[in-house]
Amino acid sequence: MDELDAEIIRLLQTDARQSNRELARRLGVAPSTCLERVRSLTRRGVIRGYHADVDLAALNRGVQALVSIQVRPLSRPVIVRFKEEVSVLPEVLSAFVLAGGDDFVLHVAVQDLDRLHAFLLDELSKRKEIAGFRTSVIFQSTRNPVVGRLPETAGAASAPD
C-alpha cells in the first residue's frame, strides 16, 4: 500500500468507470503498470467491487429513515437471525449491529411516508424479538465520496497516557 496504490484507490472511488488508460495518465505511469496495480489491489481484497450510485428518488424511494431497534433476548442466535432476515428486506439499504443502547440500526428507503408506516407495522411490529424501536426520518444525507487514509493525529500514536 504505497502512495501509488492510495492514489489509485482515490481515483477509482471518485470514478470507477474511467478507463485504465486514463487512470494511468493521471498517475503518470504506463497502462500496463496501472493494470497490474489494480489487479493486485483486487486480489488482496482492498478493492471489493464497483457499484453504480443511483438516485433513490428516481427509483421512487425518496423517503429515507433510520430505525433504531432493541431486540430481546440479546442472544447470538436472535441477533444473527434478525440481522439476516432484515438485511434482505427490499426496503432496507443497510443494517448495523451496534454496541450500546440500541442493538440495531436500519437504514431504509421507501416511496413515501405511507410505505414507511406500512414497513414499520408490517415488518417490524409483528416480530416478537423486537422489544422496541424508534424511527427518525432523514431530511438530508451527505456521503463522503472518497475514503482515504486518515492523517496521523499528532501524539496519539506515540504517546498514549
Add this chain to the structure above:
Amino acid sequence: MDELDAEIIRLLQTDARQSNRELARRLGVAPSTCLERVRSLTRRGVIRGYHADVDLAALNRGVQALVSIQVRPLSRPVIVRFKEEVSVLPEVLSAFVLAGGDDFVLHVAVQDLDRLHAFLLDELSKRKEIAGFRTSVIFQSTRNPVVGRLPETAGAASAPD
C-alpha cells in the same frame, strides 16, 4: 424507466465495471442500444456515478461508529453550518440530518478506539452548538448491494383507509 432501464440499473449496481458489451449481452440487446440507454440514464440523473467499494480495514479504518447528535439552537444556520463542517471531516463517511429526537447521525470510520475517542473529544466535544451526543460502536454492518424498485404493497396504493 421501463424494464430494460431497471435491469441496467440493477446490473450496474452489481458490477459497474463490466463492459458495455457484456451488459448488452445479458440484456439481450445490441451494444449500441445499451450504450444509449446508459447515457440517457446518466443524463437524466438516475445514475449519479460509479464508485469503487474499498475495504475499510485495509485502509486502517476498521473501527466504525454511529454518533447521534443534538445541536442547539436548532436553527437553519446552525444546522446548515454544522452539516457542512462535519461532512468534510476525514473520519466521517456520511452524515444524516434527522427529524426526531436526534438532529444528526454521523457514520464514522477510524483506525482504532483511541482514534474514535480522540475524534469525539477533539472534533465534537469542543463545538459549542452540540448539546449532547451518544456514540454506538458498530460490530457489524451489511449493505444491500442492489437498490431496486419496491414491490407494490397490496392495497396500500389503491385503498387507503
Add this chain to the structure above:
DNA sequence: ACTGAAAATCTACGCTC
C-alpha cells in the same frame, strides 16, 4: 433499435532496470 466499420482501449508477454 440494429449493423458495420473506424477509432480507442484492453491486456498478455517479453524486455529493461
Add this chain to the structure above:
DNA sequence: GAGCGTAGATTTTCAGT
C-alpha cells in the same frame, strides 16, 4: 520484483438504415 512498450484481441462509438 516492478515497471515499460508493443502488438493482437476486444471494445467503444457513431454513421447510416
